[in-house]
Amino acid sequence: MNKPLAAAVLSVLLTGAAVTPAVAAPRQEQAAPAVAVTYAGTVALSNCSGSVVRTPASQPNDPALVLSNGHCLETGFPAAGEVVKDRASSRSFSLLNASGSRVATLRASKIAYATMTDTDVAIYQLTSTYAQIQSRYGISALTLDDAHPVQGTPVKVVSGYWKRTYSCNVDGFVYRLKEGEWTWKDSVRYTSSCNTVGGTSGSPVIDTTTGKVVAVNNTGNEDGGRCSVNNPCEVDEAGNVTVRQGINYAQQTYLVVPCVGPGNVIDLNRAGCALPKP
Known part of the structure; x- marks a missing residue:
């Protein structure tokens, strides 16, 4: 697992920008333009990385959620077959802006869900709402896609x-x-x-x-x-x-999206929810 053992040397690949010709060219099918991906909404944990996330149905006044790995829990790795649900936590997270600077410390109220069985996921519920994070720090949550990714993406x-x-x-x-x-x-x-x-x-x-x-x-x-x-x-x-x-x-x-109900409550009995249960 990608635990924080030591820093690694990272090679940076610089790609040149495409130049648009000044004269008209035959119309061609083009790939969808890439979205600008920044650090905004990501967080640093004491031992791992994470992000403030929402589902497509989450509301501004819902308590915000932080997504990370089950093996990143402050209580240690969950055993095979173990599921953590609604366990109190006061863990802190450093919230980053687009450039990667820390702009705030967010605090958890609980581990809403975590497991290392079938998947490796931890979802923390915060003491702040999405609206509060947006108004105080100008940062929006990242949205969880509700569809299976595609090879080659x-x-x-x-x-x-x-x-x-x-x-x-x-x-x-x-x-x-x-x-x-x-x-x-x-x-x-x-x-x-x-x-x-x-x-x-x-x-x-x-x-x-x-x-x-x-x-x-x-x-x-x-x-x-x-x-x-x-x-x-x-x-x-x-x-x-x-x-x-x-x-x-x-x-x-x-897989997380169907399991999140109104108020950002993790409800493992909701229709379509296939996450492991305790």
Whole structure:
């Protein structure tokens, strides 16, 4: 898992801007322009990254939510099969603006939901509403996409902990991703340029064509090990195991959306909610 062990050297790729010709050219189909992805709305935890998020149905006066990984909990890793629900927490989060500067400290009221079973997710409920965060700091929450991401989608992994952004594409989806005692379903596999490091756990994975969060960054195979901690392996439907050293992964977040009811309450009995229950 991408724990904050040490800083990694990050290569920066500079791309030249396209120049529009001065003369008329035949009309061609063009890809949708990329959304400007910044650090606004991301947060730094004591040991991980995260983001202030909303569902498409969240309201301005709802208590705001912070998304991170289950393995980033201040209480330690949940065991395989364990689900944390509505546990009191006063954890603090450093809220970042577009340039990555800290503008505020947000405070949790509880761990609304967390698990490392089937997925690796933690959702904190804050003492502030979206409207309060917007009015005080001028920062809006990131929106969770309610649809399954698509292979080939360009994404950015935005780490509030390191204030670094990684750009790549969704390379594919993993039937089962195994790491130590934990197993995750339908994980996102990145192309190799998202070479995330310790401390990037919990970073939002943002679709650059929509600006919406499609996954939460959580792990990578560091040493070429097979299915061990920090060395997850891929398992297909036939049980075949594949190890991809240096490749990193995320957990899809569209599954969270049906589980969030009015008032941003996590309700695991809502129609369409498939998150594991306690």
